[in-house]
Amino acid sequence: MSADLSELYQQVILDHNKRPRNRGRLPAANRVAHGDNPSCGDQCSVYLRMDGDRIGDISFDGSGCAISQASASLMTTLLKGRSSAEAAELYKNFHEIVTTGKEPEEISDIAAFAGVHAFPARIKCATLGWHAAIEALKGGPNVTTESHTD
């Protein structure tokens, strides 16, 4: 297996893909948004229970490749308890990592996604769940990763 490919499919990613965290519909959710990746039909719904401006609880559901599933799973573990502003900041970091391959400033499992940048077509997979979460925080119902400037 090439270096690029083993960078892409790191242990953290394979683990989240096999045993996704916070998967399924959150019964007490008061926000939900749905993400589509129209190129491949992948989908991801994100459920939030907001306590004021904080994410009290979060889950995701849907289907997709290892990258998109692992990313959504890891995301739920990172966002729980955060405010919208903190979530936006985390997404900014994550987006930078997957598009540039730059290491994160703090030690974090997010680093596992740095390998994505060598596979530009997979960036949309890695950001699908995050797009849905940000949309849910804004109160929107639908989001597609297919916006041209993405």
Place this chain on the structure above:
Amino acid sequence: MSADLSELYQQVILDHNKRPRNRGRLPAANRVAHGDNPSCGDQCSVYLRMDGDRIGDISFDGSGCAISQASASLMTTLLKGRSSAEAAELYKNFHEIVTTGKEPEEISDIAAFAGVHAFPARIKCATLGWHAAIEALKGGPNVTTESHTD
């Protein structure tokens, strides 16, 4: 001037172009049809005064290149006094001459148009007036040389 070109612009054609016969609207016409060459905007109207099935009188009007004007002019001189069947037969001969370059069986000014066959794009010019005349004989009002199978 090349042989092909002097074949195309024969004296007969130049003469008919300069001094067109039977040009203008025929006041006593009881049939008229209009021909269009949409590629270039050339137009030709043919006026007939039918006496029974015979062309009692004929004229043409319009504007176009030397080939189309001369052809329409010559045509009027040939069709006067003919029946529809004879006209159709004459057109068949003419069409064969302009498309194949074959000499006509009888001595006729039609022969001047044999040079057209070396210029396929000009066949439509040579047949414009004839198309209108045939259409007028059928009783139709409009005809275009742009029919694909022409």
Place this chain on the structure above:
Amino acid sequence: MPNWNDIRRDFPILHQQVNGKPLVYLDNAATAQKPRVVIDTLSRFYERDNANVHRGLHALSNRATDAFEGARTRVAKFINAADSAEVIFTRGTTESINLVAASWGEANLKKGDVILLTEMEHHSNLVPWQLIAARTGATLRYVPVLGANAEGGLDLAVLDSLLSPEVKIFAFTHISNSLGTINPVVELCARARARGIVTVIDGAQSIGHMPVDVRAIDCDFFAFSGHKMAGVTGIGALYGRRALLDAMPPYQGGGGMISNVDFFTSRWKPSPERFEAGTPNFADAVALGAACDYLDGLGREQIAKHDAELAALAYQKLATLPGIRLLGPTDPALRSGLVSFAFPDVHAHDVVTFADEDGIALRGGHHCNQPMMRKLGLTGTTRASFYVYNTPEEIDLLVANLAKTLKFFTG
């Protein structure tokens, strides 16, 4: 019989490494590669004969017009149309179908009418009909596809009852790009015709892979793309029965399609010009003519046999992979040159990424066939599709690669 090994030499693109491995191109249903002769025809046209067609009287324009109209005649012969005026050049299958849907639909559909499609249609033979239905008030109806893995093909038992009097047009694919199913187009056309229903065939996947005879099929319209048949991108055609075409309003307006323009009204030329507004893509059309020659040189019966044999072999070998779900017909006689499959625990994107690592080009996703995928409980599949230059050895490489991928993800 063509020598299939020599054929690879005709295709410059095949002779390269991808990720350090020889390229194995198995994405032919998306687009086929081009033989040298087609690429050269195109360059030579630009180097020698290029000029705008139809309205010119100079030498280059005459040569370009002859080449363009010659290509039309060549394409007409390729599909055995009665008359070259029945061949309208378009950008490809999608534009051809949009042209029929918009132009024929606008003149012939009204509220209460039904457009019959099948559940296996590509979005390009589905969305245009949704658009014209919304505009005219007609509604859509679908012929079901049978079997949990769509192995049963179209449900012909219910077809006659679906072809009720409200149905005005029936559009269906010749070969499914996501299942590999070859539909019984002669029978489908005959049943529709018996009820006076107009037929439209999406020939994107059949045109380059088997003999196509529109008169033997007896369809009213047949749409296809050049780029899926060894021709270049940007050109395709719509075949239409002359009598239907002559009664249809124009699709796009502009230069070349009018017989007379006034400031407030215009008259149209007959087909094909009526439907080819603006400067047509004449250079790519000329290259399409060369692609017809190339494929007929190989023999389309032979191509069909070659592709189907590879697909049968692939189907058989893939079936040995643990957990694989193979879609489409189990009977090789009903299957064209592609195989579509899914694994329960590995997503198509991951499969395709791992294949690319070994230089193998596959396609993964819904293949523009979302509603069908949803019915099968899938978001997508992985597809290997074959063409004249593919070999049995490449199938072995594919199967070995997939086995490795499965092992990586499922332990």
Place this chain on the structure above:
Amino acid sequence: MPNWNDIRRDFPILHQQVNGKPLVYLDNAATAQKPRVVIDTLSRFYERDNANVHRGLHALSNRATDAFEGARTRVAKFINAADSAEVIFTRGTTESINLVAASWGEANLKKGDVILLTEMEHHSNLVPWQLIAARTGATLRYVPVLGANAEGGLDLAVLDSLLSPEVKIFAFTHISNSLGTINPVVELCARARARGIVTVIDGAQSIGHMPVDVRAIDCDFFAFSGHKMAGVTGIGALYGRRALLDAMPPYQGGGGMISNVDFFTSRWKPSPERFEAGTPNFADAVALGAACDYLDGLGREQIAKHDAELAALAYQKLATLPGIRLLGPTDPALRSGLVSFAFPDVHAHDVVTFADEDGIALRGGHHCNQPMMRKLGLTGTTRASFYVYNTPEEIDLLVANLAKTLKFFTG
């Protein structure tokens, strides 16, 4: 400053004889010739990188997608669009205008509305508006062209009164292909914009011949063809302001333009994908990118100057021919690189045939501008149109040839 004599070497087609004479290609307004680098870009794409775009994850598909989207970015830069999503690839100017007319028109026009055009529009910027007017109940209105030989250009004095509240959209050409007039597009757009009227520019004749900056012009839509700017046939583009595009319904339906498809409803992607149904003409788009590079390498200011100088020279020399009627602006500053003329006693077809005899390629006819010709009392004109590879010597050959033709017909 480019060396204009070296430039001829870049164009393979120019180095041939026609009827025993060196080719003098003066039919550039119909289609321009292609430099070697554009032809080679196209062949190389097919030899190395060809695969279907967007939906693929393998190496070739990624390369093809990058090349295609790179071409979009290149074209956006060529016209100084703010955002590459504002560039929609089409077959050419005609399709671009049909797209705006059908899609924007369907969403925005109704009975009582007025579409404003000018009398000098090409059929491709006229017939699409007739078609959408017939569908929506809107009507057409025209800005008059002044002067017996159309030398006065658009009647700007009446423009404000023509731009009445019923006018919803104003479509006009940047440069007239039959007169050579350069219209004051910045002013036309400003006057329309002040009244909230949407503007559409037909850029077929300007795109390859002068700097074009859609933001400086401040138009809403700008349509053009690749084949008139040293690009290949079959590709062109529509520029549209993002906000307008995002509010427009799709034009054609099919693969690639949907975000979700069900059997009965679909959702669309944003621009540009919404308007690019089916496999786009990606290879020709890549070659269009190369054409942009080539022209910017020469410098578009320089090209405009070169073409205008040739046209001024031609105008001056042609004026010496007995009886000639020269159309369009007399002021060289208002004229682009073409000259259109008529003789009282010799028809354009005969002129063009005699020119071809000397290897000179001209165009004769109504130039898809029938209503304007009729207004001028002409059925057609002869047109000589210039590009980067034309020379003053070629103008001398033209004038000598025309003198000979005149002598032949008029004694």
